[in-house]
Amino acid sequence: MRPFGLLRIERDPEQSWARTIFVSVLAITAAFLVAGVIFWGYGVSPLRAYRVIIQDTLGDPRAVPEILLPAMPLLLAGVGLVLAFRAQFYNIGAEGQLLAGTVAATWVALFTPTPGPLMLPVMFLTGFFAGALWGLLPSLLKLRLNVNEVITTLMMNYIALSLVSWLVTGPWKGPSVRGFAYTDTFPDPAWLPALAGTRVHWPTLLLGIVLAALAAFLLNRTRLGFEIRVQGQNPDAARYAGVNPLRTTLLVMLLSGGLAGLAGVGEVAGIHHKLLDPNQVSLGYGYVAIIVAWLARGNPLAVIVTATFFGLIYSSGDVMQVSLQMPFRVTDVFNGLILFFLIGSERLLQYRVRWVPWKS
Amino acid sequence: MEILTWILGTLVRGLAFGTPLLWGSLGEIYAERAGVVNLGVEGMMILGAFSGFAVAQVTGNPVIGLLAAAVVGALAALLHALVSVTLRANQYVSGLALSMFGLGLSGLLGRRWEGIPLDHPLPEVTVLAPLGISLAVALWIVLYHTRWGIVLRTTGESPAAADAMGINVTLVRYLAVVFGGLLAGIAGGFLSVAYRPSWTEGMTAGIGWIVVALAIFAGWDPLKAIWTSLLFGVLFHLSFRLQTWIPPEPLQIMPFAFTIVVLTVGARRGGRVRQAAPEALGLPYVRGER
Amino acid sequence: MRWIKLFVIVTAMLLVATTGWAQQSKLKIGFIYVGPIGDFGWTNAHDVGRKQLEKAFPGQLETFYVESVPEGNVEPFIDKMVRGGAKVVFTTSFGFMDGTIAAAKRYPDVIFAHASGFKRASNSATYMADFYQIYYLNGLMAGALSKTNRIAYVGAFPIPEVKRHLDAFALGARAVNPKLTIHVRWLFSWFDPAKAKEATEALLAEGADTYAFTEDSPTVIQVAAKKNRLSFSHYSPMQRFAPKHVISGQLVHWERIYIDFVGKVLKGTYTTQNLQNVDYWWLLAEKAVELGGQPGQAINPLFTGRLKAAKVKTSEFGTISVYDLVNRRLAQMSKNPVAFDPFTGPIRDRKGVLRVPAGKTMTVQELTTMEWAAPGIVGQWPGEPK
Structure with a gap:
């Protein structure tokens, strides 16, 4: 038996x-x-609903690229947040840092004489710095005065929101948009190329994957990565091990903000090609990226999976609205x-x- | 004389818009005092707003509507407590989930209630504003001058110590979170039963997030929540009152910039704000760890 | 060989099946909305139009919609609708303009129509139902009914559309009472009841007693009525929110445009080749808009007496009551071509600059790009020309 x-x-x-x-x-x-x-x-009927959702997202090759559209900003911002969370820095401010990136990119595209071929690299670079800068104040306050970063980063989101709103209704309002609250459209060199027949601005996607790999390398194979991990797990032990918490946290925070800034550049250079109402620029990507990063459980490479998963969720939501005629909520x-x-x-x-x- | 009426009028408006902020932040303060952050205030408020309106309309009694809002807010908070206290999941993520869920569910259920004016609304400043201020005072006394307050604060500062003292950490956290949801529900109900008074999906429009900021801005002190809510209310009103002379954006970011400044100044002055933050805020409690 | 045979058979079956369906199928029409259909304004009005359209052509067409579409997302939604079989797609927000044009290029055999924009293609038309004439009529009434000589306007965004309505409202009010001032607050949001409420409270504190607005909720009406102040309903029938305080208002009938447009598509008048110059700019004369706070009632009867008692001197009609003036102007503007236009010169802006020369009327192009503020307007005016 x-x-x-x-x-x-x-x-x-x-x-x-x-x-x-x-x-x-x-x-x-x-x-x-x-x-x-x-x-x-x-x-x-639930069965019909599931069938339609699967059919119209994964089952339709023309619909697959749409999963990648939200996945790209989520990937970039998510990788940055993973780094911050690993160092026990609760950055809730990716949304604001993303918006800072869009502002910087718009400024480069519309108001500087950057020559054509350099345009996109300069946009990404300034976007990175703008995002990092937006995260700098909360990290300094945290490091110098131990001010709770959850609240300061959250507050900085609202300030960024108002800044973008002020720019598009005021000084940056485009002469060619008949008084509506938009900037002018970016010149051609500031448009990211898209995969043929889709709106997937592949350079952003590539950047996201490369940076996820780099972040994994940084975390697992370098001295700095070791310091980040130790500080996140046990700040006291980190001090004994000679880790400078100021330097690590600051660096992590700058990277985290910078990556969110890059996500913002991708959105304006790849999707909108202009700056517009802040609630239309980012569909809450900065907040959803928190979830994406958390689901990746501290592993930058896993963000590729979780960001794609949330891309799929966004896309299923769209399907439920169009194919099943359900309310957007x-x-x-x-x-x-x-x-x-x-x-x-x-x-x-x-x-x-x-x-x-x-x-x- | 004119200046006096001007100031008085502005204060009344500040009180009106400050009322949902006060109720909401008092609830969040209690939840956080027990060591549980609840970012789901927006979701609890919108569920309260919807159920408050629906019940007030059906029964014709706004007070019953508010009670329903309180119950629904408490139930929503129970979900957060279940996930973050019992299942010890990440409190921030659970709160975000609750916000999404509340906005979505109220939007779905509220479809057929949209576009109806409430027949019997509650007066705007004469009921919930003084009640809220009295509640704040009462909650302050409870927090600092009763045994319950000690239990609550110990749970938030050091759950392990509380556990050693024989306090049921899980129970205290559940009660605090549910109480927070109750007040958030009333805050939402105020919007649809007194402030507006009608129901539209998404009508909280971010007030729940301001509440989360306020709890910290007030240094987790119920008494301070009174004037901070009033201040936010006044600033919100002034951003329209002064629009002819001052562009609205600087006034709109003022509450948020203010919060950062106050936290900074507070930290510089001997770290009072820092000390006020419950030590175990945001951390699930597992017996035997830490 | 067997594979090839199978392939041919399957393909043939598919062809038969699809063409068979195509013959039976109704014309599929997609609507893309910017807000939730439950709002009280723009999107709700388009959705009412959609339902009326379905009723007008029973059995011939099928409509579907998506609500609350973010501006950057209009293209994926158009893709989904076209894949779902849509042959006509209406996009109903200015922010959808570039996405609509791009989609029109991608789907040359689908007909598009975009509300409130100015870019067209051979398969993409534009359409708009505008309120400026009605705001002028509302202004006439406000001028007669205001006791404090201060009236108010709560505006969503300082864009030409809202500025045009505000200016028309101000011109109407000052035509009756030149001492009036029009006090303005901006919300920088199309829908935000809390902001609308505090803006109204701020204007109440300034002593304004008659309110017009652009925001997708009845908040302004409710707040004003609580202080016993008068108001004009906006976009949807809002008179029921304050039956004793709403004087009149603006109502829209998008279905007039939708029925006309789709009728011409069904007849074959409009094709994917000839829409380059199709631009609906429909007003009172086309019955795309209506004066009133609820359908069929131009003026709330509670105010008839006071409007009849208020006399005004006009060069055209001599001294008549404001009630008669409103009705005469309404009749003049309901003719095609119109016998009166509010923006007929000479008109100076509030800084004294001549904006419309004597004898001239503003063109549609000028109306859709206007930025100046009419005399009597008090308040911030972003983008005001020097």
Whole structure:
């Protein structure tokens, strides 16, 4: 007789990637099931809804590039946030840093005599510095005066929002837009090239992947990466190990802000080709990037996966609106549910299910 | 004389817009005092706004509407408590999820209630404003001069110590978060039952985020929340009152710039603000760790 | 060989199937909205138009929509709609202009129409229903009913469209009462009830007693009514929010344009080749807009008496009551071509610069780009020409 098995749940301090993925998939499935109730309440058969969503996002090759559009800014900002979170710096200000990047890029594109071939590199460079600069004040306040960074970075978001709004309704309002609140369209050299037939501005995508790899290298293979990790895990031990918390945190914060700034450059140079109302520039990418970074669990390369996943969520939301004619708020319900299940399942990660042979 | 009416009028407006800020931030202060950040205020408020309006319209009684808003806000907060206290998930992410979920759900459910004026609204400044101020005083007394206050503060400062003292950390955190949601729900209900009074999806328009800032701006002190809410209310009103002479953007960023400045100045002056922050804010408590 | 045979059979079946469907299928029309359809303004009005359009051509067409589309996202949504079979797509916000033109290039066999913009293509038209005449009529009434000689306007954004309406409102009011001042506040938002409320409170504190506005909620009306102040409904029928305080207002009938346009598409008058110069600029004469706070009622009867009692001297009609003046002007502007236009010179702006010379009327191009402020307007005016 073959031995029977029993399931036993036990605590396991080691977290494996396989289990993380397994539990995450389980959580997302559960969220979909609960969302089914909402579809049903709206008079849409849940099965049909799932089918349509899969068909019109992953099932249609023409729709796949649309997953990448939101994924690009999420990737860039998300990689930066992973670095900050690893050093225990809670940067909630990616949205503002992203907007700072759009302002810098717009300034270069419209108001400087930068020669054509240099235009895009200069835009990305100034965008990086603008984003870093926007994150500088909160990090200095944190380091010098121990002011809570969650709140200062959040406040800086609103200030950036007002700044962009003031620029597009005031000094930067374009003469060619008939008084509407936009800047003029960027000159051609400031447009990022797109993959043929899509709006995927591939240089941003490439930049994101390269920077994710670089960040992983920095974190795992360099002295600075070691310092970041030690400081994040145990600040006291870091001090004994001779880590200069000022230098590490500042550097991490500058990188984090700078990467969000790059995401902003990608949005204006690749999608909008002008500066416009701040709520239209970024669709909350700076905030969603927090979730993207958190889901990547401190691994910059994993951000590629989580950012794409959220690209898929954005895209599914669009499908639900067009193909199922549901109100746009359905996307928020959906996102909220998936998030709750994902973070709720977090604790399951600490346990493993063991097949225990049954001895008689 | 004219200046006096001008100042008085501005203060009344500040009080009106400050009321939802006060109620919301009092709730957030209590939740954070217990060590739980709740970034879901926007979601709890909008759910409160919707249910408050719907119930007030059906029953014809705005007070019952407010009670419903409070219950719904508390239920929403319960979700946050479940995820962040029991399941010990990241509080920031859970709060963001709650904000999204609340905005979405109220938008879906509220469809057929849009576009209806409320038949029996609540007066704007005469009910919830004085009630809120009294509540702030009461909450301050509880926080600093009662045993409950000690329990709450200890839970937020050092859950391990609280645990050693025989305090049920989980229970205290649940109660504080749910109480916070209750007040956020009332704050939302105020918007749809007294301030507006009607329902439109997304009508909180970011007030919930200002509340989160206010809790910190007030240094987690219920008494200070009174004047900080009033200040934010006055600044918001002034950005329109003074628009003829001053462009609106500088006035609009003032609350946010102010918060940064106050935190900075507070930190310079012997770190009072820093000390006020609950030590274990944002950290889940696991017995045996730390 | 077998594979090839199979391939041919399947392809043939598919062809038959698709053409068979195409013959049966109705004309599919997509609408892309900038706001939620539950608002009280712009998007809601377009959605009402969409439903009326469906009713006007029963069985011949099918419509679908997306709401709250971000400006940078209009192209993916157009892609999805075209993939879903849309043959006509209406994009209903200025910010969708460049995306619509780009999509028109990408889908040469789909017809596009863009509201409020100025760029067209052979398969992309533009359309707009404008209120400036109605704001002028509202202004006439405000001029007669204001007791404090201060009236107010809460504006969304300082853009030509809103400035044009504000100027028309001011010109109307000052035609009745030259001592009036028009006090302005900007929200920098199309929809924000809290801002609308505080802006109204600020204007109440300044003593303004009659309110017009551009914001997608009835907040201004509600706040003004609570202090017993009068107002004009905006965009959708808002009189029910304050039946005793709303004098009149502006109503839109986008369905007039949609029914006309789609009718011509069905008849084959409009094709993907001939829309380069199709631009609807529809006003009172085309019945695309209507005077009133609720359909079918130009002036709230509660105010008829006071408007009849107020007399005004005009060069054209002699001394008549404001009530009669409103009706005469309404009749003049409802003719095609119009017998009266509010922006007929000589008009100077508030700085004294001559903007419309005597005997001239502003062209559509001038109207859609105007930036100046009419005399009597008090308040910040971003982008005011020197």
